[in-house]
Amino acid sequence: MTASERIARLILRRNRLWLALLLAVLAGLAAGLPRLEVSSDNRAFFGRENEEYRQLLALDATYADSSGLLFLMVPPEGTAFEPAALEALRRFTDAAWQIPYVLRVDSAANQSVSRAEGDEIIVEPLLEEVTPEAAARFEERLMGLEEAVGRLVAEDGSAYGMSVQVVLPEAEGTTEEVVGHVRAMIEDWRADYPGWEFRVTGGMLGGLTLEQVALDDLLRLVPASAAIVLLLLVFLMRTLVGAAVTLAVVLSGTVATLGFAGWTGVVLTAGTAISPLSVTVLITASSIHVMLSWMRKREAAGPDAAAEEALAENLGAVTVTNLTTAFGFLCLNFSESPPLRDMGNIIAFGLMVGLAATFVMLPAGLRFDRREHAGRIPISAALMERLAGGILRRWRWWLWGFPLAVVVALTGIARIGYDDSIYRYFDDRYEFRRAADAITEKLSGLESMQFSFHAPEGANVFDPEFLRAIDRFSAWLEDQPEVVSVSSIAAILKRLNESMNGGDAAFRTIPDSREANAQLMMFYEFSLPVGMDLTSTIDVSRTQTRLIASLRVADSNETRALADAAEAWLAENEPLLDAPASGLSVAFARLSQRNNQQMLLGLGAVLILISGTMVVTLRSVKYGAISLAPNLVPAVLAFGLWGWTFRDVNLGSTVVTTMTFGIVVDDTVHFLMHYLRRKRAGLDAAAALRDTFSVVGAAIVITTLALMAGFAVMTLSGFVINQHIGALTVFVVGFAVLADLLFLPALLYAFRGKD
CATH class of the missing domain: 1.20.1640.10 (Multidrug efflux transporter AcrB transmembrane domain)
Incomplete structure (x- = not known):
């Protein structure tokens, strides 16, 4: 035997x-x-020892930690700058301030612009009273704001974007509370404005969608698989x-x-x-x-x-x-x-x-x-x-x-390439993916790449040479086909310096002293709408600043190639900056x-x-x-x-x-x-x-x-x-x-x- x-x-x-x-x-x-x-x-999906994960934690520790929501609001075709649409945009912006734990609301309706009158700088809202004349002026000003186009308004002026930042307490259920409020708010908008299209995406929604997918697969696909295999077994045996x-x-x-x-x-x-x-x-x-x-x-x-x-x-x-x-x-x-x-x-x-x-x-x-x-x-x-x-x-x-x-x-x-994007990890049966596709089509890409630059020892972020290095890197990034827009304090200071000098384009440069740069930035911070500050861009010690490049990429191959190229360009041309590419997309x-x-x-x-x-x-x-x-x-x-x-x-x-x-x-x-x-x-x-x-x-x-x-x-x-x-x-x-x-x-x- x-x-x-x-x-x-x-x-x-x-x-x-x-x-x-x-x-x-x-x-x-x-x-x-x-x-x-x-x-x-x-x-x-990242291990605690993962280098990119540690970089994400460093960003969270350095800059204001908040969760973002990005809204897309598309009015009926050809009506985006009519007074009725602008009144609706104001209402949407006001409603966003009622979201639980909101820190900041950024939309075209609450932006400010500055201009020089003699020795004075005049700060005024971009959207004043809603009249046909004011609406025409609003359109001209908004479409001329580089930092707004592709983010707060579509390049063709057919849609609006609104960015909302919330700070979630550690209490359990706060994410569901915020998302539930947002969904109810959008349902109200759809009922009141039937000709409009509304979409929303963001990290919180992505996390809840991940959870929903896990439950869907566990409760539906696992039993379905067992049933199919057993039926096949009965048929064949x-x-x-x-x-x-x-x-x-x-x-x-x-x-x-x-x-x-x-x-x-x-x-x-x-x-x-x-x-x-x-x-x-x-x-x-x-x-x-x-x-x-x-x-x-x-x-x-x-x-x-x-x-x-x-x-x-x-x-x-x-x-x-x-x-x-x-x-x-x-x-x-x-x-x-x-x-x-x-x-x-x-x-x-x-x-x-x-x-x-x-x-x-x-x-x-x-x-x-x-x-x-x-x-x-x-x-x-x-x-x-x-x-x-x-x-x-x-x-x-x-x-x-x-x-x-x-x-x-x-x-x-x-021929095989890689495509890892948290947005493209879901198919279009989920609203999170549908919203991401719509926002990418109308506004900027949802992928981003971040760099956190540390000023040289003994200096701060207002050092002219440090800022000019960031500006040169920003210019290189903007020339890359995958980059939609670049946000940095260098761009803000150049625009402010131009405004301080009567709008003369010759002064669209970085001022030559730390003091002048610090004063301009202080003026800019005072002019921000309620709830907005610089903590998401500059750390509290004023020794580090963040640059964010919005991307529109076909797959993660392009993201990875751009990150590698950017790091190589910095090492060769701006060793003073010396920072790795970071962000969830890069990770x-x-x-x-x-x-x-x-x-x-x-x-x-x-x-x-x-x-x-x-x-x-x-x-x-x-x-x-x-x-x-x-x-x-x-x-x-x-x-x-x-x-x-x-x-x-x-x-x-x-x-x-x-x-x-x-x-x-x-x-x-x-x-x-x-x-x-x-x-x-x-x-x-x-x-x-x-x-x-x-x-x-x-x-x-x-x-x-x-x-x-x-x-x-x-x-x-x-x-x-x-x-x-x-x-x-x-x-x-x-x-x-x-x-x-x-x-x-x-x-x-x-x-x-x-x-």
């Missing part, structure tokens, strides 16, 4: 004991479910009992995954909430191998004996496949992003509990099914054996066809690239772990090496196809190769273990391959269909990271079944005489 047979007998003869222990463990894990939390923090028992096994893995997250303090995000879906699909794949083996055994034995034999036959292969899959997910710990690391850990844990449930629950449940099913399976052993014969007749085609396909795929991989752009580099280490680790496991399992270095080829090829083909079709990848895409390597090994393990058993029993290579196809071929096809159907559900997520993971995994698994059924047999046949 083999070790697998002894273990199978022990499991089934003490089944009630093992079942009680398993249920006790699941009950303990389920107690962690109430501890689960869902994060609405878009910075959760014709067993309601098997489907019911598989559902129990799947629920065990799901409870384990989420319970483990609750007990270990893993906060669910839009990236981790989908984890139970992966566990559901992968556990189902293991169950399919055991069930198909049981169906074959039922033709010659009773249900009890068939269950024991099926478990013994699959014990080793199912254990190895779950371990290799867990290795793949555990190697996500090489990722730079905490949610991806968390996802790998909780899925790996769920798989191990699911493995135990597969061995304890599934054979016990199948013993209650008294019917024979093998003859009903659409993918018959005879069909798979005929397929094996066709493959063996043309084995050289497949042996050379796959390497050729890899070469073609590499050209597609060369996400660089995170994806660095995460890809880290995941190469993860892929190396998983290759070593799985290769070692395969060598030990197969008891052959040769076959361990052969097993790598059909498992590396699918990821290359998948990313090559992606490069030729969708092209851009994101943070989630970078983990797919490491994650799926353990998944695609599963069918290779079952194929090779059965093939080697037959060869070691005395069959030649051709006969062993035909027998392997007839015995495990149907299981490979059905598990592949289940995996593809399950992960395809991820593409229905509103979160683009999950969409990419789902779609790429479907591609990888699809190519994997082709590699296992075409390329692997060709390799084995090519090396048939070299044991």
